[in-house]
Amino acid sequence: MIRVARFYAGWGGLLIALVVTLQSSYAYFQIIHINQLITQLNQGKAITPALLKNTAPELQLAYAGYLKKKHRYQDAQVVLGRIINQGSRHIQTITRYNLGNLYLSEAIELAEAMQINEAMALSALAKQAYRQALALDSQYWDAKYNLEVAMRLLPEMDRITLEQDEPIPEKKTKLWATVPGFPRGLP
């Protein structure tokens, strides 16, 4: 009786382990495949669009980077907007940083073409994206640096002047920080 039970246990264990092995090897090789695609896209190589159906945010992020390299800013924005709240905290930080870079690159190009108003709007969006990235990871040095770039492009309007002992206008500034956009009535 015990001997029969041993045989059943042996075969049962073998079957279960085989199923788990097959399932995890399938998933593992799928991940390897996606990682290959991500590497290709990071290197700026095109991949067949059918392979982009996978919704892994890492892959979509790589695709957005590829689109940006090809100067397809609008398409890249759409892709990043789709995955903005997906994935781990790290991925969300990178998504926001890359989105900020996208806006900032556009803003710089527009500023060089002297389209100041559009440039200001885009740099405000870039600042917002960088701030969100930094809120998720305050040690993200690239985001800090580029936020400063964006701020220099569009300087903050109310420079605080502590030397003159001016109280910080709390009510007004609270409104400012939450409403995106750029100030009216200024050059």
Place this chain on the structure above:
Amino acid sequence: MRYPFVFVLIIVLLSAAACSQSINEPITFFQVQTPRPFGYVIGDEIKQRILIETRPGLVLQRSSLPARGAVNRWLDLKRIDIDKTTTGTGVRYRIDLTYQLFYAPLEVKMLELPSFTLQFKQFGHVIEKKVPGWHFTAAPLRELAVRKEDGKEYMRPDAPAPLLDSRSLRNRLIISLAIVLGALFYLAWLYGRLRFLPQYRVFKVPCQQLARYSAGDLTRMLNIMHGALNQLNGKPLFQHQLADFYQRFPHYQSLDDELNWFFDYSNQHFFDSSPKGGKKESDKIKALCRHCLQIERGMR
């Protein structure tokens, strides 16, 4: 007898004095702990810790703390953690505020965490305690006049998309493969296919030893064969236990006749008054050992 009474009286008076002091002072301890006041850059977090001890019953009004979110254009209050512990003398509050700085100064600039007033309530009375502002300096990250034309880095590049983490899956794969191998091994053992295990290497040495003996050493030969059978069985094997032995080692059932003869002959040899035996018996013992060896090697 009188001294303990005086001692108790002094203790009571002292504790009454301590109590009256804590009743007079609603806030017995107040401290603001701040980190270094310099070297901050855009995006940095600044942690402020406020330690307060109050008399019992004083309740902190959470609405008097600054609200989470934007304090002003360049400062966010990211987190508020309040830890309240009741001690013997009152209530101890530990308020941790985490600010995040979003100011891009053109040069090193003095900034200030704004002051605010904490409110405590007891029996409808409001007691206030002001947390003073805190000054610190922030510095820029880049030179004022970096231009694209200089060939210098104007903005930091995109972050490449990270690869998917395959470690946990790989570990699962390795573990499940190990279990598959283990199960296969176990089944092979159950089906008696593991010839290299010690229990399958019992008869090799005895057969070599037996080959060296002739008909005159029957006692030694019987001892060797008994020893081998005992080793296989794990304990001394007697004739009446053969059925049980076959259940555990079914392959040896085919040698039933030979084994029975062996035990009969052994009994006869050891316990008869005049044992007899010759070449025929010694050959039969050698043959039995050979057959056992063949069975343990899976050749029979």
